[in-house]
Amino acid sequence: MKNFALIGAAGYIAPRHMKAIKDTGNHLLAAYDPYDGVGIMDSYFPSARFFVEFERFDRYLEKLKYDEKVPLDYISIASPNYLHDAHIRVALRRGADAICEKPLVLNPWNIDALERLSEETGKKINTILQLRLHQTIIDLKKRVEEAPKDKIFDIDLTYITSRGYWYYTSWKGDVTKSGGIATNIGVHFFDMLAWIFGDIQQNTVHIHTHDRAAGFLQLERARVRWFLSINEETLPEAIKAKGQRTYRSITIEGEELEFSAGFTDLHTRSYEEILKGNGYTITDARRAIETVHQIRNQQPVGLKGDYHPFAVK
Numbered sequence: 001m002k003n004f005a006l007i008g009a010a011g012y013i014a015p016r017h018m019k020a021i022k023d024t025g026n027h028l029l030a031a032y033d034p035y036d037g038v039g040i041m042d043s044y045f046p047s048a049r050f051f052v053e054f055e056r057f058d059r060y061l062e063k064l065k066y067d068e069k070v071p072l073d074y075i076s077i078a079s080p081n082y083l084h085d086a087h088i089r090v091a092l093r094r095g096a097d098a099i100c101e102k103p104l105v106l107n108p109w110n111i112d113a114l115e116r117l118s119e120e121t122g123k124k125i126n127t128i129l130q131l132r133l134h135q136t137i138i139d140l141k142k143r144v145e146e147a148p149k150d151k152i153f154d155i156d157l158t159y160i161t162s163r164g165y166w167y168y169t170s171w172k173g174d175v176t177k178s179g180g181i182a183t184n185i186g187v188h189f190f191d192m193l194a195w196i197f198g199d200i201q202q203n204t205v206h207i208h209t210h211d212r213a214a215g216f217l218q219l220e221r222a223r224v225r226w227f228l229s230i231n232e233e234t235l236p237e238a239i240k241a242k243g244q245r246t247y248r249s250i251t252i253e254g255e256e257l258e259f260s261a262g263f264t265d266l267h268t269r270s271y272e273e274i275l276k277g278n279g280y281t282i283t284d285a286r287r288a289i290e291t292v293h294q295i296r297n298q299q300p301v302g303l304k305g306d307y308h309p310f311a312v313k
C-alpha cells in the first residue's frame with residue numbers, strides 16, 4: 001500500500017484523485033487546500049489530515065517523516081495550472097513522486113527546470129493525460145498504425161465543453177493562471193493528436209478568443225482542422241436537442257467518432273498505470289506543452305486557408 005498526500009483537495013477534480021487513490025488500494029495521509037470545503041473527503045479518507053495553511057501541511061509531512069517514520073510515496077497535485085511546477089517541487093524535495101494534473105506546466109522552460117530537479121532527486125513526475133487511455137482513442141491509434149505508412153489522414157476535431165459565466169471569473173478565465181482555453185482544455189487533444197499522428201509540422205491559428213479557438217495542424221500523418229469552444233451556442237443543433245452540453249468528436253476521412261462519454265474512470269486507470277511504473281512522464285508531456293505555448297503566443301490569421309467549418313460560428 002502506498003501513502004499519498006493531495007494538494008488542491010477542495011476543487012472540482014480532486015474527488016477523482018481521492019477515488020483513484022482508494023480504488024487502487026492506497027491511502028491518503030494528508031491534504032491541503034486554502035479553501036476548506038472538503039467534506040467530500042469523508043466519502044474516501046475520513047481519517048486523512050486536512051490543512052488550509054501550507055506551512056502546517058508541510059510541518060505535518062515533516063512530522064510523519066522524522067517522528068513517525070511513515071513514508072510518503074506520492075503527492076497528487078490538483079491545484080490551478082500556474083502553481084503546478086511549485087507544487088511538484090514540494091513533492092520531489094520531500095522525497096515523493098508527483099502525480100500532477102494537466103497541463104503539467106504552462107511554458108516549455110518550466111519543463112526544463114523540473115527535469116533538472118527530477119534528475120537531482122531521483123523522483124518521478126507523472127501527469128494525467130487521460131485521452132490516451134480512452135478506448136475510442138486507443139482504437140483510432142491502432143487503426144492509424146495498421147494503415148499504409150504513407151497514408152495522410154484528413155481529420156476534423158471538434159471539442160466543445162460548455163461552461164457558464166463562472167468560468168471567466170475563476171482562475172480558469174485568467175490566461176496567466178490557466179494558459180487560456182487552448183491550454184487548459186485543448187492540451188488534451190493536442191497531446192492525443194501528436195500521440196496518434198506524429199510530430200507537428202505546421203501550426204496555424206485561425207481564431208482565438210476567450211471562449212473559442214480554431215486552427216489547422218499539419219502532422220506527420222494527418223491534416224487536422226480543429227475547433228475548441230466553451231460556448232454552448234457553438235454546439236451542433238442535434239447535440240443541443242439531446243440536452244448534451246459536451247461534444248467531443250473526431251471525423252476521420254468523413255467518418256465520425258464521438259468520444260464525449262467514457263471519461264469517468266480514466267483517473268483511476270491513470271493511477272493504475274502510474275503505480276505500475278507506466279505513467280506519462282515529463283518527456284511525454286513536453287510536445288503538447290510546446291504546442292499550446294505556440295498557440296497562446298501567435299497572432300490568429302483569421303478565416304484564411306483550411307479552417308474548421310465551425311470557425312465561422
Ligand code: NAD
Pocket residue numbers: 007008009010011012013014032033034035077078079080081083101102103128130184
Ligand atoms: P478548481 O478551481 O475546482 O480547484 C482548484 C483547487 O485548488 C481549489 O480548491 C483551490 O482552492 C485550490 N488552490 C488554489 N490555490 C492553491 C494553492 N496555492 N495551493 C493549493 N491549492 C490551491 O479547479 P479544478 O477543475 O479542480 O482543476 C484543478 C487542476 O486539475 C487543474 O490543473 C486543471 O487543469 C486540472 N483538471 C484536469 C481535468 C482532467 O480532465 N484531467 C479536469 C478538470 C481539471
Ligand code: HP7
Pocket residue numbers: 012102161162163172184185188246263
Ligand atoms: N464542471 C464543473 O462543475 N467544474 C469545473 O471546474 C469543470 C467542469 P466536462 P471534464 O473546465 O477546467 C474538462 O466538460 O472532462 C462540470 C477538461 N478535460 O466533461 O471533467 C461541467 O460543467 C479539463 O482538462 O469536463 O474537464 C460539466 O457539467 C479542464 O481542466 C461536468 O463538470 C476542465 O474541462 C463535466 O464537464 C475545465 C477534458 O476535456 C478531458
